[in-house]
Structures are given as C-alpha cells and as structure tokens.
Amino acid sequence: MHPAYQAIIGMGAEVLPMILDDLRHNSGHWYWALKAISNEDPVVPRDRGSIKKMKSAWLEWGHTKGLLRA
Amino acid sequence: MTFQDFVRKVQPQFPQLTVANSRPTSPYVEGYNCIAWAANDTDHWWWPDPQNQSFWPAEIRREVTLDAFVQAYGLKGYLERSDATLEPGKQKIAIYAASDGRPTHAARQLTDGWWASKLGQQIDIEHEFSALDGPTYGRAVEILARPAR
Numbered sequence: 659m660h661p662a663y664q665a666i667i668g669m670g671a672e673v674l675p676m677i678l679d680d681l682r683h684n685s686g687h688w689y690w691a692l693k694a695i696s697n698e699d700p701v702v703p704r705d706r707g708s709i710k711k712m713k714s715a716w717l718e719w720g721h722t723k724g725l726l727r728a
Numbered sequence: 729m730t731f732q733d734f735v736r737k738v739q740p741q742f743p744q745l746t747v748a749n750s751r752p753t754s755p756y757v758e759g760y761n762c763i764a765w766a767a768n769d770t771d772h773w774w775w776p777d778p779q780n781q782s783f784w785p786a787e788i789r790r791e792v793t794l795d796a797f798v799q800a801y802g803l804k805g806y807l808e809r810s811d812a813t814l815e816p817g818k819q820k821i822a823i824y825a826a827s828d829g830r831p832t833h834a835a836r837q838l839t840d841g842w843w844a845s846k847l848g849q850q851i852d853i854e855h856e857f858s859a860l861d862g863p864t865y866g867r868a869v870e871i872l873a874r875p876a877r
Binding site: 685687689690692693694699701703706707708709710712 | 758759760764771772773774775777779780781782783784849
C-alpha cells in the first residue's frame, strides 16, 4: 500500500467526509481506506470488486451516517 | 495527451517503456485493474486485500503472495508453468513481483507475442515483454499457460 494512502488511513474518522466526497466526484479508489477507518462494510460479498456497486454502497453508507451532504 | 507524452510522464515508474516497445489500447476505465485485465475480467477489481473489498476467488487464500496469485489464475485454467515465448495454441499470463517477492502486476500475452497490461489507475497498453520491468512492478517472475480458448 502506498505510504500516502496509509497516512490518510492513519488520520482516522475525521477524513471520512473528504474521502467520501472524493469518491463521489472523482471515483477515487478509497474502498480499502473506508473499511479500514470505519471498521464497517456496506459492500455485500457478491459485490466485492464490482466498482460501481461498491461505490454506490459506500456513498449510501455515507449518507446514512450523515457524512455526505446531499 | 499524446501517447508519447504519456510515456514521458511515466518514465520514472517505467524507465524501459518507450513508444517503440508499447502502444495504447484503451483509456482508463475504473471498473477493473491489471490483475483482472490479465484474466480478461473487465467487471471486477481483483486484489486479495485484507479489507475484503476487492474481488478475490473465495477458494484462494486472501494474501499478497505469488502462490496465491498462481492459484487464482489456476482457477481460470492457467495451470502450466511456462515461459514468455509465443506458442500456438496456448494463452499465457505473466505475474510480476517486486524484489521482496510480493506480486505487483499481471499481463496477458497477445496473439502477436506482445502483452496486454493495465497500468494501475492509468490506460491499457500493449507492450513487449520486458517493457514494464523496473522499480514499479519489478519483473515477471512467473508465467502461466493454458490451452487457447
């Protein structure tokens, strides 16, 4: 894992809104970080690796948690 | 950006890559990565990440080891240890690893002997066998073959 990516994970929950915002607008590959930071997993096993479904699941999770503005 | 500009941009990561030993094939698509691309899967992102986010065959240990990657491609029929030569009737996959032995990349041999690769979160290219050797991917350490399908 790239050191910069690890460093972002190390910043903890306070970066979740920024990560989710980047996921929504730039499709950044943030799935590993989201799981590592939140210790939650909205991606059902059959959707693992399916980027569109993972993105949708994490953005829905972000909305539910109040971490994403509508 | 022209392909020449792209090659110049990635020179630090791929010092052996040139416009003479590679050609672009398709723009960046986020739905799959190099490991999936080598297996002809454009619907998933393959990686044995411990966070369980990426696709990885359920039968194979979820670890970044050459053995796990060999077994994963084995499920696609790549069961024979081989080399980089072009052999009629065979399809081949090359698994790259860094100096510490950890897999970094995979490429699929084409019918003209060149190899198809997706470069991280970059474009898809076709290239000569050694064109991607260097600090980013290391080098191809295992080549697997299966009967052509």
